[in-house]
Amino acid sequence: MNEISITQILxxxxxxxxxxxxxxxTRRNMITMLMAIEIILNxxxxxxxxxxxxxxxxxxDGVFFTIFIITIxxxxxxxxxxxIINLYRSHHSIDVEDAEEMKY
Amino acid sequence: xxxxxxxxxxxxxMVIAILxxxxxxxxxxxxxxxxxxxxxVNILLLINLITGFFGYRDGILxxxxxxTNHLIVTEKNILSLGTFxxxxxxxxxxxxxxxxxxxxxxxxxxxxxxxxxxxxxNLLMFYLGLELSSIPLAALANFDLEKRxxxxxxxxxxxxxxxxxGLLLFGISLVYGTTGTLTLSAxxxxxxxxxxxxxxxxxxxxxxxxxxxxVPFHLWTADVYEGSPxxxxxxxxxxxxxxxxxxxxxxxxxxxKSYAIxxxxxxxxxxxxxxxxxxxxxxxxxxxxRFLAFSSISQVGxxxxxxxxxxxxxxxxxxxxxxxYTFSNLGAFGVISLVSAxxxxxxxxxxxxxxxxxxxxxxxxxxxxFSLAGIPPTAGFFGKFxxxxxxxxxxxxxxxxxxxxxxxxxxxxxxxxxKVIFMDSNENPxxxxxxxxxxxxxxxxxxxxxxxxxxxxxxxxYIFSMSTIF
Numbered sequence: 001m002n003e004i005s006i007t008q009i010l011x012x013x014x015x016x017x018x019x020x021x022x023x024x025x026t027r028r029n030m031i032t033m034l035m036a037i038e039i040i041l042n043x044x045x046x047x048x049x050x051x052x053x054x055x056x057x058x059x060x061d062g063v064f065f066t067i068f069i070i071t072i073x074x075x076x077x078x079x080x081x082x083x084i085i086n087l088y089r090s091h092h093s094i095d096v097e098d099a100e101e102m103k104y
Numbered sequence: 105x106x107x108x109x110x111x112x113x114x115x116x117x118m119v120i121a122i123l124x125x126x127x128x129x130x131x132x133x134x135x136x137x138x139x140x141x142x143x144x145v146n147i148l149l150l151i152n153l154i155t156g157f158f159g160y161r162d163g164i165l166x167x168x169x170x171x172t173n174h175l176i177v178t179e180k181n182i183l184s185l186g187t188f189x190x191x192x193x194x195x196x197x198x199x200x201x202x203x204x205x206x207x208x209x210x211x212x213x214x215x216x217x218x219x220x221x222x223x224x225x226n227l228l229m230f231y232l233g234l235e236l237s238s239i240p241l242a243a244l245a246n247f248d249l250e251k252r253x254x255x256x257x258x259x260x261x262x263x264x265x266x267x268x269x270g271l272l273l274f275g276i277s278l279v280y281g282t283t284g285t286l287t288l289s290a291x292x293x294x295x296x297x298x299x300x301x302x303x304x305x306x307x308x309x310x311x312x313x314x315x316x317x318x319v320p321f322h323l324w325t326a327d328v329y330e331g332s333p334x335x336x337x338x339x340x341x342x343x344x345x346x347x348x349x350x351x352x353x354x355x356x357x358x359x360x361k362s363y364a365i366x367x368x369x370x371x372x373x374x375x376x377x378x379x380x381x382x383x384x385x386x387x388x389x390x391x392x393x394r395f396l397a398f399s400s401i402s403q404v405g406x407x408x409x410x411x412x413x414x415x416x417x418x419x420x421x422x423x424x425x426x427x428x429y430t431f432s433n434l435g436a437f438g439v440i441s442l443v444s445a446x447x448x449x450x451x452x453x454x455x456x457x458x459x460x461x462x463x464x465x466x467x468x469x470x471x472x473x474f475s476l477a478g479i480p481p482t483a484g485f486f487g488k489f490x491x492x493x494x495x496x497x498x499x500x501x502x503x504x505x506x507x508x509x510x511x512x513x514x515x516x517x518x519x520x521x522x523k524v525i526f527m528d529s530n531e532n533p534x535x536x537x538x539x540x541x542x543x544x545x546x547x548x549x550x551x552x553x554x555x556x557x558x559x560x561x562x563x564x565x566y567i568f569s570m571s572t573i574f
Contacts, residue, residue, distance in 0.1 A: 017274055024267060033263060040270035047277035056284045062277075065228050065286070069273065072235045076269075079239050080262045083246055087255040099256040102327040102394075 009050040016043035030084045030094040034077060041073045112163040112172050115180050116223075118152045119216045123209060130205045138204050142195055145208050146542060149188045156181040164225065168287050171225040175570040179350045179423060180219055186343045186430045187215050192546035193438045194335040196445035199540075207247060210240040211339065218347035222354075227276050227286040230351065231269070234315070238265045241344060245332040257331025264314060264324040272311025278304030291359040305363060309370055312355075315348040318408065319377035322401050326385075329397035334444045337393055338437035341400045346426045349404075353411055353422050364414055371412040372503055379405030379510040387517050390452050392440055395517070396433070399476060402514060403429060406491050409507055413494035419571040421490035424564050428475065428487040431553030435472030438547050439465050446537055452521065456530035462537055466525050468547050475554045477518040478511055483558035490564065 016039055023036030045066045052062030084094055091098050110117065125148065129136060160177040164170070191211075198204045217236025224230035242265065246258035280286055282301050283294035295301060310321060317325040329337045356367055382402030389395040410421040442465065444450055459466040475484030488511065496504050539547070557563055 017270075020270070024263075030259065034266075037263070037266045037270060040267070041273065044270065044273040044277050047274070048280065051277065051281035055281060059284070061228070061286050062280060065231075065276075065280070068228060068232060072232070072239075075239055076235070076262070076266050079242055080259075080266070083242060083255065083258045083262055086246060086249060087259055090250070090252045090255050096259075099259060101253055101256060102330050 006050055006054040009046065009054075013043045013046040013050065016040075016046065028096050030087070030096060031081075033096070034080050034084075038073060038077065041069055045069055108163060109165055111159065111161060112165055113170065114159070115152070115156050115177070115184070116216060116219050118155055119212055119219065122148045122152060123212050123216070126205055126208055126212070130209070138199055138201070141204055141208075142191075142198060142542070146188070146191055149184070149191050153181065153184045153188050156184050168225040168289065169229045170220075170223050172223050173570075175419070175423070175567075176222055178567065178570060179222055179347075182423070182427050182430060183215065183218055183222075183343055183347055186346065186434065187211070187339075189430070189434045189438075189546045189549060190335060190339050190343065192542045192549075193338065193434070193441050195540055195542040196442055197333060197335055203247075207244070210244050213240045214238075214244070214339075214344070218343070222347060222350050224351070225288055227279070227288065230288075230355075231273065231276065234272075234348075235269065237344065237347065238269075238315075241265075241336075241340065244336045244339070245328060247336060248333050251331075253331035254333070255331075257328045260324050260331075261328045268311045268314030268321070271307050271314070275304045275307030275311060278307070288355065288359040292361045295360070295362050297363070302363075302366065305360065305366065306370075308355075309367070312348065312352050313374065316345055316352060316404055317401055318374045318404055319381045319401070320374075322378070322382070325401055326389075326394050326397040329400075330391055330394045334393065334437060334441035334450075337396075338434055338441065341396065341437070342430050342433050345400070345404070346430065349407060349422065349426060353419055356411065357414070357419065368412055368414070368498070368500075371408050372500065375405045375408035375412070375503065376506055377405075378402065378408065379507060383510055383513045383517070386514070387520075392450055392452055392455070392521075395452065395521070396436060396440070399514070399518075400433065402510065403433075403476070405510070406488055406507060409495035409503060410491035412500065412503070413497045415494060415497050416568065416571045417490070417494040417497060420564065420568040421487075421494040423571070424567050425487040425491050427563070427567075428483040428554070428557050431550045431557065432472045432475035432482070432484055435468055435547060435550035435554060436476065438543060438550060439469040439472075442537055442539060442543055443534055447534055449534060452524060453530075454534060455521070455524050456528040457533035458525045460529075461533050461535060465537065465539070465547075468551055469525065470522050471551055471554055473518045473521060477515050479515075481555075481558075483554050483556075486558040486564070 020036045020039035024033055027033050048062040048066045088094055160174055162173040214237045217233045221230055221233025221237060224233055242258050242262040245261050246254050248254040278300055283291060285291060285294055313321040379402050382398050382405060386395055386398035407422055407425055410418055475482035478484045478488040492504055492507060
């Protein structure tokens with residue numbers, strides 16, 4: 001079986017990045033938007049690990065960065081979900097179209 | 105190492121110590137009065153500010169993860185000063201709030217994150233600092249838990265800040281892939297201008313653009329500023345934005361030095377768009393917080409002009425302007441937060457006849473707005489003057505002309521507010537407000553700062569002499 005090249009991995013990660021972006025812009029459910037952002041962050045993780053393994057195998061910078069991104073993404077998700085729960089209490093909905101008091 | 109690591113990270117240790125003290129107070133079962141907590145925190149922040157001025161040293165720690173020098177120490181002092189003023193102003197709002205300790209724990213965590221971000225010598229450290237400074241800010245934006253607008257603002261902030269971090273990280277990952285290093289000082293030697301690097305660079309700039317709210321990425325700003333409590337809004341507009349601008353200058357001037365031509369074009373477009381759209385939208389606002397949001401967007405446009413100067417004067421003028429901007433914006437927000445805390449009114453019409461009932465507060469607001477507009481006796485004029493001078497150093501006269509025209513436009517809406525305050529009559533004006541002592545102190549500091557920073561030429565020379573590092 002052929003070795004998987006870095007180009008293929010980069011293709012996957014870039015595709016994930018733009019899928020995440022598309023999801024963020026089209027989805028109207030707050031939790032789904034949060035998931036879209038997680039997809040973006042995971043595409044970055046794939047990038048870092050792939051670069052580290054293929055291009056700079058002697059160093060560990062990329063892997064460290066990935067671990068930190070995973071940790072911080074968890075913190076970010078926790079905070080965002082807390083905010084969404086609070087928003088649900090006041091708006092009785094987690095649709096972004098209902099949180100539209102401030103515009104322009 | 106050894107003792108170095110205590111001295112070089114002095115300001116960080118101070119903030120960590122304050123955080124621990126507050127945490128102990130929180131955990132211990134003693135019932136503290138809000139008044140006493142606020143007094144204690146203000147004294148601790150004052151100590152933090154004063155110790156910042158003594159004993160700086162240049163140095164690098166943890167394999168270039170953390171670096172510090174005279175300019176960085178000064179930038180941190182500006183942020184400490186701003187936090188101190190914000191804390192003094194929050195008195196009227198926090199006096200009866202049960203969660204006052206939580207507020208300060210979150211606020212100081214963000215300050216700690218900004219300190220690490222400014223000192224970062226490595227993109228990993230920079231990212232950690234950025235997130236430590238933006239995640240607790242989302243919680244702060246939601247601090248008025250029962251208000252609908254507050255929750256909406258917090259959600260908008262966390263989603264756009266997470267998206268901005270995503271863009272920034274994708275850019276950083278591509279930079280890492282093409283150069284193999286994350287250290288800022290080593291980065292400039294490895295950049296070769298390949299198209300992948302340019303793509304990464306543009307992603308990085310858009311990430312930064314979100315954080316400092318330049319125009320194509322500014323849409324969250326006004327909503328978040330309007331929905332958050334006024335104290336948090338002032339923190340957003342001055343401290344949070346200022347810290348990212350400091351880092352932006354450092355990153356552009358050191359790590360991406362070899363891309364100067366590329367980012368000069370980008371800054372040109374961004375600053376023109378930011379000034380024009382910020383000004384045009386500011387004209388049609390009725391909510392005074394929203395108005396100040398757009399005014400702060402257009403101020404960023406001016407800062408970008410100074411940044412495009414690519415010189416020692418460029419750095420110096422940006423730092424100097426942010427110092428002045430701290431005073432003038434916090435002066436304006438100080439008055440607005442008092443009015444909002446006592447009456448809950450935030451619309452422009454409510455300020456009709458404000459001069460009749462509160463002449464002193466009206467004058468503070470007027471001086472702050474004059475300084476934001478850049479009218480000569482106030483410091484804002486000198487700040488904008490140095491920014492435009494630094495920008496003119498590159499010979500980009502078209503940009504300077506657009507900026508000068510925009511200053512005229514901005515004068516229109518700042519004067520409109522002053523007209524509302526001083527000339528319009530109102531049957532139901534805001535009643536006479538008794539200013540408590542700590543917001544009064546904050547307003548005195550701001551007014552003195554606005555008047556003196558411009559006239560004491562030593563301050564600019566001092567900042568200029570430190571900016572040689574780049």
